Amino acid sequence: MKKINTHFQKLQDSYLFAEVSHRVQAYLREQPDASLIRMGIGDVTLPLPKSVIDAMHRAVDDEAKAQTLRGYGPEQGHDFLRAAIEEHDYRARGIDISKDEVFISDGAKSDTANIVDLFSNDVRLAITDPVYPVYVDSNVLAGRTGELMDDGRWSGITYLDCNRENGFVPTLPSEHVDVIYLCLPNNPTGTTLTRDQLQQWVDYALSEDAIILYDGAYEAFVREEDVPRSIYELKGAKQCAIEFRSYSKTAGFTGVRCGYTVVPKDLQVGSASLNAMWRRRQTTKFNGASYISQRGAAAIYTEEGKKEVRQNIDYYLHNAGVIRDAFLKVGYEVFGGINSPYVWVKTPDAYPLSWDFFEYLLREKQVIGTPGVGFGQQGEGYFRFSAFGSTEDTREAMERMLK
Numbered sequence: 058m059k060k061i062n063t064h065f066q067k068l069q070d071s072y073l074f075a076e077v078s079h080r081v082q083a084y085l086r087e088q089p090d091a092s093l094i095r096m097g098i099g100d101v102t103l104p105l106p107k108s109v110i111d112a113m114h115r116a117v118d119d120e121a122k123a124q125t126l127r128g129y130g131p132e133q134g135h136d137f138l139r140a141a142i143e144e145h146d147y148r149a150r151g152i153d154i155s156k157d158e159v160f161i162s163d164g165a166k167s168d169t170a171n172i173v174d175l176f177s178n179d180v181r182l183a184i185t186d187p188v189y190p191v192y193v194d195s196n197v198l199a200g201r202t203g204e205l206m207d208d209g210r211w212s213g214i215t216y217l218d219c220n221r222e223n224g225f226v227p228t229l230p231s232e233h234v235d236v237i238y239l240c241l242p243n244n245p246t247g248t249t250l251t252r253d254q255l256q257q258w259v260d261y262a263l264s265e266d267a268i269i270l271y272d273g274a275y276e277a278f279v280r281e282e283d284v285p286r287s288i289y290e291l292k293g294a295k296q297c298a299i300e301f302r303s304y305s306k307t308a309g310f311t312g313v314r315c316g317y318t319v320v321p322k323d324l325q326v327g328s329a330s331l332n333a334m335w336r337r338r339q340t341t342k343f344n345g346a347s348y349i350s351q352r353g354a355a356a357i358y359t360e361e362g363k364k365e366v367r368q369n370i371d372y373y374l375h376n377a378g379v380i381r382d383a384f385l386k387v388g389y390e391v392f393g394g395i396n397s398p399y400v401w402v403k404t405p406d407a408y409p410l411s412w413d414f415f416e417y418l419l420r421e422k423q424v425i426g427t428p429g430v431g432f433g434q435q436g437e438g439y440f441r442f443s444a445f446g447s448t449e450d451t452r453e454a455m456e457r458m459l460k
């Protein structure tokens with residue numbers, strides 16, 4: 058008899074962006090000439106850096122000749138990229154990570170979802186609310202989250218509430234947990250932890266024998282000195298943390314697809330090496346990221362590439378500053394947007410619910426953002442603005458807000 062993985066039926070529809078799109082379409086049917094400014098979805102808009110494009114063109118030429126054709130590559134990624142990561146993302150910053158601890162992938166979404174393969178189904182998970190939904194949904198599919206309760210939460214998850222009281226940064230759990238998801242700088246709130254604050258998480262994980270799954274997809278946006286760019290800057294992190302990185306927001310790779318995950322060799326669970334397990338998992342289920350995208354990724358570690366990437370990130374951070382300043386000027390409460398492309402704004406008293414504020418912005422200002430409640434119940438009454446648009450659009454949207 059055919060039987061399906063019934064955990065799929067527990068997954069709720071990906072409601073947030075579908076609902077945003079549905080409401081925008083409905084509005085456009087009423088007002089087809091409306092000039093909408095989209096500050097919702099977190100996709101990049103600047104073209105890829107020239108050094109990346111040139112490197113990918115050269116890689117295409119390699120594929121055009123029998124002598125330089127690259128077929129299947131190593132599942133863990135090409136040596137040239139793993140070595141560049143070791144040197145530039147880690148050793149240059151005084152962090153001791155070696156290339157055989159680096160696994161190249163097609164992006165952080167797959168890796169943050171697939172990592173669940175490494176853990177037993179009875180681990181206790183800690184996940185922030187609000188959150189990037191992949192962490193929850195991938196565990197639902199694995200059957201690890203227990204029952205969906207009346208309040209919309211899963212019984213198998215310890216929720217780390219992030220709210221106004223703690224400045225939208227997670228505080229240590231009051232009960233024992235085994236696996237902790239942290240995303241810093243955070244999507245959706247744009248907040249960060251200082252080095253001292255993150256050290257507390259590492260110390261907690263070491264003392265509780267827990268593992269931190271650290272999503273650093275927005276690491277390139279960190280500008281403040283006391284905010285870590287890698288969890289491995291912290292003492293003891295190699296014994297308790299896996300780090301995910303993505304070139305999507307760093308270098309505009311959302312359509313090219315490349316990222317990587319660091320699984321340190323020190324990371325042991327009993328006699329099992331998580332590094333060896335992840336290697337086994339990847340060699341079984343993954344055939345490597347494309348040679349062309351890996352050549353493109355390696356180009357961002359050249360002097361020219363670094364300069365171009367920095368310029369692009371500065372552009373988005375400038376937009377984030379424009380958004381922050383505009384909302385602060387009119388007296389809104391604002392989080393994030395300093396080391397992050399996301400600005401998290403408290404909705405005004407007149408619109409205490411995120412979706413009501415969404416309707417107000419859509420209809421009165423023709424600006425589209427993302428209702429915070431879509432990222433978790435603690436996001437109710439908040440709104441996410443993305444800085445990935447053009448500066449002209451961002452300015453225009455904020456002028457409309459100020460009117």
Ligand SMILES: Cc1ncc(COP(=O)(O)O)c(C=O)c1O
Binds near residue numbers: 240305311316
């Ligand atoms: C927190 C976070 N992690 C991971 C990803 C996915 O990154 P990638 O494009 O590398 O799959 C995103 C994308 O929006 C994200 O916001």
